[in-house]
Amino acid sequence: MKKIAIFISGRGSNMKAIMEQCQHGILKGIAEPVLVFSNKVDATGLDYAKSQGIETACIESLGLKRAEFDRQVVDLLAGYKIDFIVLAGYMRILSPVLVQAYPKRIINIHPADTTQHQGLHGYEWAWENKLPETKITVHYVDEGLDTGSIIAQGTVDLRGAENLDEIERRGLAVEHKLYSETLKMILLGTR
Numbered sequence: 001m002k003k004i005a006i007f008i009s010g011r012g013s014n015m016k017a018i019m020e021q022c023q024h025g026i027l028k029g030i031a032e033p034v035l036v037f038s039n040k041v042d043a044t045g046l047d048y049a050k051s052q053g054i055e056t057a058c059i060e061s062l063g064l065k066r067a068e069f070d071r072q073v074v075d076l077l078a079g080y081k082i083d084f085i086v087l088a089g090y091m092r093i094l095s096p097v098l099v100q101a102y103p104k105r106i107i108n109i110h111p112a113d114t115t116q117h118q119g120l121h122g123y124e125w126a127w128e129n130k131l132p133e134t135k136i137t138v139h140y141v142d143e144g145l146d147t148g149s150i151i152a153q154g155t156v157d158l159r160g161a162e163n164l165d166e167i168e169r170r171g172l173a174v175e176h177k178l179y180s181e182t183l184k185m186i187l188l189g190t191r
Contacts, residue, residue: 002032084107086107106140
């Protein structure tokens, strides 16, 4: 079983979906969440992780330079002997310090096709551009912003969506399913 650390910055809806799949679904016996980490002390997802008996940790990133912060994160992770870092709504760009410590072992999910839109506000981008569909991308993290190798993509049908909230609801439904399915392939070495 592969040990994973899940990184969040907020409510952690993808973290919850992954943890449910680890407990009762397609990741059971494959992935073991050993840590939920946040760069924000008020991330509500930390409370959920604690309620599930998962160890949590937080290093507040405010005011720290990326490399300095990530050096502290690498030091923290050393004691957990994790196999993969899973970014699940982690809203911080990783420095080379962290990326090089876990090459091809940091995975992210992005609410857009990373060949068309990188960075924040993927759903807003789809809404503003009146796209009939958008893609959710699971990719390895490299030293760029959403530029790592694409592992898998899922399509979100946006036709008939009347507002941004509806687009986000549709997108999250795809994210929650796609991320766990893709993690299973990665952890089993089939992807």
